[in-house]
Amino acid sequence: MDIIAYLASPASFVHLATLCYVLGLLTRNELILRTFLMSGSLFYILYYYNIGDRPLWEAIVASSLIALSNVPVIVRIFKERSTFGMSDEMLTLYRSFPNFNPGQFRRLMRKAQFVTVDQSTELLHQGIQPTHLYLTTSYGFSLIRDELKTELGPDNLLGEISFLLGGPATATVIAEAGCSYVAWEVSDLRDLMQRSQNIENAVTVLLSQDIARKLAVSFPQKSARPPLIVDLPKAVTPPL
Structure with missing residues (x-):
C-alpha cells in the first residue's frame, strides 16, 4: 500500500x-x-x-x-x-519550600496570611501554646528564652516544635515595627494536611529539616538553662 x-x-x-x-x-x-x-x-x-x-x-x-x-x-x-504565573515575591518565597512542588506550594499559600507589622508585636510567648506557625521574611525579630536574647532574620520557621509535638512555645518571639512574615493558623494547616497526604509529608519534612538544621549548629551552654545561641545569625538559631 x-x-x-x-x-x-x-x-x-x-x-x-x-x-x-x-x-x-x-x-x-x-x-x-x-x-x-x-x-x-x-x-x-x-x-x-x-x-x-x-x-x-x-x-x-x-x-x-x-x-x-x-x-x-x-x-x-x-x-x-510549573511555577508559571507566580509573582517574583512568590517565587522568592517558594525557594524556602524546596521539598514542595509548585501545586502543593500554591495550596499552602492559599491558607497563608502575609503580614507587615506597624508596631512591636509578640508572635510567640514562652510556655504558651501557639495558635500559628510563622515564617519570617525580613530582619528585625527578637527571640527571648529565659534571660537570653538573639536576633532573627528572614527564612526562619517559628513554632515548628510546638506544631510537630503539640507542646507550648519554647521561647518568646517579638516582631519589631516594619517586620514582615507569613503565618498559618495551626487549625487550617492541620486540616489541609489531613486532606492531602502529600502535603502532610511535605510539611513534616520541611519542619523536621528546619529543626535538624538548627540543632546541627547548636551547642549546649555551661549553665543549667536550655541551650541557646546568642547574637548569632539565622543559620545558628535554635529550634523553637
Missing part, C-alpha cells in the same frame, strides 16, 4: 488512535497518559469525519467530549509542576 495513500485514509486514523490509547495506558506519567488519550480522541474525530459520505456527528460529539475532558486535568497537572 502506498504510504501517502494510507496516511490519508480513514483507516490510518483508527490505527493512530489505537496506538495513542495503548501508549497512554502503558505509561505511569499522568500528563503523558492524558496527552495520549486526548490525541487518540482527536484521531477518532478525524476518522468519524472522513469514514462515510457524511460525517458521523454523534460519534464526533462523543469523542470531542472525551477529548475535552482531558483538558482541565492537563491544566491542573501543568500547574502542579
Whole structure:
C-alpha cells in the first residue's frame, strides 16, 4: 500500500488512535497518559469525519467530549509542576519550600496570611501554646528564652516544635515595627494536611529539616538553662 495513500485514509486514523490509547495506558506519567488519550480522541474525530459520505456527528460529539475532558486535568497537572504565573515575591518565597512542588506550594499559600507589622508585636510567648506557625521574611525579630536574647532574620520557621509535638512555645518571639512574615493558623494547616497526604509529608519534612538544621549548629551552654545561641545569625538559631 502506498504510504501517502494510507496516511490519508480513514483507516490510518483508527490505527493512530489505537496506538495513542495503548501508549497512554502503558505509561505511569499522568500528563503523558492524558496527552495520549486526548490525541487518540482527536484521531477518532478525524476518522468519524472522513469514514462515510457524511460525517458521523454523534460519534464526533462523543469523542470531542472525551477529548475535552482531558483538558482541565492537563491544566491542573501543568500547574502542579510549573511555577508559571507566580509573582517574583512568590517565587522568592517558594525557594524556602524546596521539598514542595509548585501545586502543593500554591495550596499552602492559599491558607497563608502575609503580614507587615506597624508596631512591636509578640508572635510567640514562652510556655504558651501557639495558635500559628510563622515564617519570617525580613530582619528585625527578637527571640527571648529565659534571660537570653538573639536576633532573627528572614527564612526562619517559628513554632515548628510546638506544631510537630503539640507542646507550648519554647521561647518568646517579638516582631519589631516594619517586620514582615507569613503565618498559618495551626487549625487550617492541620486540616489541609489531613486532606492531602502529600502535603502532610511535605510539611513534616520541611519542619523536621528546619529543626535538624538548627540543632546541627547548636551547642549546649555551661549553665543549667536550655541551650541557646546568642547574637548569632539565622543559620545558628535554635529550634523553637
